[in-house]
Amino acid sequence: MKKIFLLAGIFVLLSAITIKAQVTIGKMAPPDSSAVLQVISPDSTKGVLVPEMTVDQRDLIQNPADGLLIYNISEECFNYWNATDGSWQSLCGGVAKAVYTVACSDITVNGMYVQGSGLNGNDYLSIKANVSKAGSYTITGTTANGYGFTTQGTFLNTGMQTVLVPGQGQPVAANQTPGDPLTVTLSGADSGCNGITIPVLPPTANFTLSCGTAKFNGAYVKGKQLDPAVNTVTFNVNVSDISAGGSWAVTSNTVNGISFAGSGLFTNPGPQTVTLKGTGTPTGTDPITLTFTTNSGDGAATCTATVSIAIPPMTILGLGGNGALYDYTMLTAGGDGYRMLMDQKNFGTLDNSTVKFGDGNTTWKIDARSGYQTDAQIVTDLTTNPPDIVVIAYPFAEPAGANSLQAIVDYIKKGGVVLMFNEDNASSTGVIDGLLGTSITSQPTGGGAGARYQFPTFSDPVLNGPFGNLNGLFWGEDYSTTDGLNITDPTLASKVIVYTTYASGTGTAASDGYVTMFRAKDYNFIWVGDGGFNSSGNHTGTTLCPFYTSQNPPYVPLPKSVNYTGAGTMYGPGPVWNSIFSANALAWALNQAMTNGINPH
Secondary structure: OHHHHHHHHHHHHHHHHHHHOOEEEOOOOOOOOOOOEEEOOOOOOOOOOOOEEOHHHHOOOOOOOOOOEEEEOOOOEEEEEEOOOOEEEEOOOOOOEOEEEEEEEEEEEEOOOEOOOOOOOOOEEEEEEEEEEOEEEEEEEEOOOOEEEEEEEEEOOOEEEEEEEEEEEOOOOOEEEEEEEOEEEEOOEEOOOOOOEEEEEOOEOEEEEEEEEEEEOOOOOOOOOOOOOOOEEEEEEEEEEOOOOOEEEEEEOOEOOEEEEEEEEOOOOEEEEEEEEEEEOOOOOOOEEEEEEEOOOOOOOEEEEEEOOOEOOEEEEEEOOOOOOOOOOOOOOOOHHHHHHHOOOOEEOOOOOOEEEOOOOOOEEEOOOOEOOOHHHHHHHHHOOOOOEEEEOOOOOOOOOHHHHHHHHHHHHOOOEEEEEOOOHHHHHHHHHHHHOOOOEEEEOOOOOOOEEEOOOOOOOOOEEOOEEOOOOEEEOOOOOOEEEEOOOHHHHOOEEEEEEOOOOOOOOOOOOOEEEEEEOOOOEEEEOOOOOOOOOOOOOOOOOOOOEOOOOOOOEOOEEEEEOOOOOOOOOEEEOHHHHHHHHHHHHHHHHHHHOOOOO
16 A cells, blocks of 8 residues: 555656646655755755766766766866857856876076075976876965965967976075975876975075176077086175075066075175086076175165176188188188187087187178178179178289279178288278278288287277287288278368388388378278288298287287297287187187178178
8 A cells, every 4th residue: 555655756747747747856846946956954064966077987978968067176166068169167256277297307496595584586496297187277386484485377289398387485494405305286286396495594694786896607608508508607705704604695677587696605795706606598698787686684786787698600701812821811711810710619509619710600600601702792792792891912913993892881881890911002092082081092012921910909809809908909910911091181080990001110211100000980890001911831931921820729818929020010020819809709700700790690
C-alpha cells in the first residue's frame, strides 16, 4: 500500500512540474514567479554547489550546452559555455588565469636593501615566465622583514616573457648574511623557489658622491647587453660619518636601456671610491646622461654623469695612392696606417680601446673603391652610396679634375667628412675655394724634405685628442715640399682654424706665414699641405716617411723619434708626431660622421 501512495505522489509532483514548469526545493512554497527553479535554504545556512572540475576535466565535456555552468577549481572561478564564441568564459571578471611556469634560476632580485630605508623604483624582482596559455597572473614575493613585492597583469601571448615585480615597504632589520628568505607565489601557488635570499645592509653612512670623477669602464655598444663584470662606473666619494652605520648604496635611473647600481659597507671615514655595475642594453648611439642617487644617511643626493656609446661602424674611402710600401691613405693592408686603424686597442670595443668604435665585430668598413681613381670614378664614388669619411692623399692630383673637385665640395657640404692630405696647388685651392667661397693663392713653401712644422698651443679636439696632446709639438714633411696657402683675407681667416704655418726663420721668405694645415669651422674638413703626411714605409729615414707606429701589436701611434732634419724651416732636427695627429683626426672624423655626417647613424 505504501508503494502505491509513493508512486501516486511522484506522479502528482511530475504532473505539477509539467503543468507549472516551476519547482521549489528546500521549502514547501511556490517558487518566485520569475523562476523555473528556486532553491531555498530552510535555515539560511546552506548554499548550492555546481559541479567542480579542473580545466582539463572541463575541456572533456562533449558538446556543452550554451550557458552550461561549472566551477573551475584550476582557476577558482565559475565558468560558463558561450556557444556563440565557442569558448568557456569566466565569471570572475577579466580574462581567465594564465598557465605558466618559472625556473627558480630565472628570478633575479634587483636593487639595494637597507635597514630603515624605503624601497624605490630600483628595487624589484625580475622574473622570466614561460607562458603556455595567455591570461591573467598575480606574482608576489614576501619576506618577514617589513617589505615585499607584488604585481598583477595579463600575458597576451605565449612564450618566454619577463615580468618586473616592484617592491614596497622598508626593511625593519639588517640581515646581510644569509639575507631575508623570499617566498614567491605565482597566481596564488607557491613557486617552490625557496632558496632566494635578499641581503639587507645596516643603516647608511653619511657620504657625498663626486659625479665629476665618474669613470665608465668597458665599451657601450648599441644593441649589446652590458656585462656587469666589465661595464662599471667608478666614483670618488667622501665619507663623513659612519657612527650610525657604514652601509652605502648608489643607483641610477634607466636611460636608453641602461642603468647602474652598487652597494657596500664603509669601514672608515674619509676619501674613498665606489664601483657600480651596469645592466641593460643601449638602445641608441647618443651619449647617455644618467642621474645617480645616493642613500646617504644625512639625506639622499643626486648628480649626473654621461657615458658615451660606441660609434657604429663607418665606411671610409681613400682617394689617391694606396701603395703597400707607403700607405698614403692608411687603407692598404700591411701599411703602418692600416694596422693602426684596424688595431682594436686604437679603435674598437675593448675595455681599453682608445676610441670606442664598432659593434664588437666590425669597425672600419674600407670602401672597395679606395685607391687611384679617374675623374669620373671619383664623381661616382662620392655620389653613389657615399662613404662616411674620405681620406685624400698622394697622388690625388694626377686624376683630379674639375668634376671630381666639385664632387668633393658637394660631398662636404652635404655632411661628408674629408681629411685632405695634398700638396698639389690646383686641386687644393679648387676644393677650398669651392667650399669656402674664396679665391686663395698657394705655392710650395720653403720647407723641403724633412721640414718640421710646429703646432700651436690651444684647446682643440684634434690637437688635443684621445691619442695625445700635440700642443707645441711638430709634424714632418715627407720627401718633397709642402703646399702653403696665402690666407690674408680676414673673411677666409675667420672660416678656418689654423694649425700650422710656414716659418723660414728669416722672416723674408715669400711663403712666410703661409698656412700649411687647417680645419674648417663650419664643415667636416681638414686640409694638410703634404700628400705624403701618412707615408710610413721607411722607419729610419730623416727626410721621408714621417708616420710611425709601434712595430708590434698593439699598433699604437707613436712619434717618429729620429732627428727629422727640419730642412728649410726655422726648426732644427727633432721628432715628429704625424701618426698621432692622424689618429686624433680620424677620431674627430668618426664623431663628426656620427653626429652630423652625410649618412644617418
